[in-house]
Amino acid sequence: MSLSNAWIITQKEFAIIRLKKTMIYFYAVLPLALSFGLPLLIWHVINGASIRATDMHYISGLLNAFEFFFAIIAVILSSYTAAYSIVGEKIQKSLEPLLSTPVSDQEIILGKALSAFIPSFAAVLLANLIYMTLMNRVTYNLLGYSYYPNLSAVIVLLLLVPVGIILSIEISTISSSRVTDPRSAYQLSMVAFIPFFTVYVLTEISVISLTSMTLLIISGIVAAVDVLMYPLVIKTFSREMILTTWK
């Protein structure tokens, strides 16, 4: 497999993304809403009520859950891009000429995956950096130390977010083969969102707590699902399937 071929495809996808203002807004608005919104919310909680010592645990629990939000955002962003990228090719019927070039199916799918992965990951990293900086300022007086960076945040950003993005890209690829418009593909690929949302709900009802170990286990499970789904993605995105069975 030639990485340079995949990168040429990624660059083409970036060129299209740059021309789509809605996609740029999508990448900016959602992460930045979390970056600024969550610290603002905590600031309001701290300043709007009398905080007892026990509330510090409450605050730190909230911060762990907030960090998890960024994994969810990464899944949403990458699903959108991956769904648009593949269904966009279907709508424009550009896959047939592309497949006639000396590029393998795996190079095409890798190129498309990178075009969904890189901006989603970059947007989440940047947004998280802003979030951590602001949150440290907001909580420093209450906690007496800078809450971020911590091990949980590192695990979320460097493990859970990447494997979550890969999962969403895989689901988007498979769902894109069954639909003919990006919105439907995006809605179908939101299946990737369900396990993350379930984890969040389980933490809210105190069934699990988002400790570093829990996050490592969740990341491991998602990574295992990524690996298990990979052969299915390759089978779905084969030139024979694309040209003969895709809707």
Add this chain to the structure above:
Amino acid sequence: MMYVDGLTKTFGGFIAVDGLTFQVKDGEIFGLLGPNGAGKTTTIRMLACLISRTSGDARIDNLSISSKEDSMKIRRIIGLVAENVGLYEELSAYGNIDFYGKLYRIPENQRKENIRHLLEELGLWEVKDRPVGTFSKGMKQKVAIARALVHDPKILFFDEPTANLDPEAAKVVRDSILNMKKEGKTIFVNTHNLDEAQRICDTIGILKTKLVAIGSPEHLKETLQKGKTVIELEKVTDVIVSAIKAVSSANLEVDGRRLVIDVIDPQTENPVLIQAITSVGGKVVAVNQLSPTMEEVYLKAVRGKG
């Protein structure tokens, strides 16, 4: 050269293409004619290594489409203009072609030169930076042709290149194909435009899942469908009709004062017919020779009747 030998494709139990065998010589335009669902697109897709064959083989420039290794090499020497142009509407004409040039690993300077040459030749240089989404169908087809030519392929596949184009745009596309032939390229065209096939193709294959006929347009006309001699008389009588039937067993139609007779060899048969008419007192006003149309040839091949 392209050698196709028993090429077959089935989808489940459905036979899409059945045992195609033919050759395409270097530098010729080969047209595959056939009704919808005849297997034309499936054939091009197999030859362009887009889908696998079920049985049989084809060798393109001595490379086999059934070898995984060769199929990547084949894709380097072919260009495909699919039925749907398949352009990235948001990108410019230049951007679309440049993307493909990169995939074919053409060095940057050479790529720029190739793209400029192609866009100038096709009259698109002035609009090279416009998104192709703003282009007319004809302009998009030209961009698709330029894209297929950016790596200077030896062989070009066109799948219905003029479908849905207005006559002017269709002419531009046909002229481009003829120019490519002049440059020595081998061209394989799928079409159901009979007039187009007759005008540009050196060899025509008529496909209906199986290859039902193959040859030059002239050869197909000669072998598949008889010509007609139209003899206009002052008056047609039963005696004249009987006289003709006495010398020819060919199909004879009476249309007012005209007799329309199927003939295989007009130079030999027409004098005999005229002789028969005049011998019973018939007066010939005019004699016209009608060649079979490509449509008649096509229908004869596809339906098995004229």
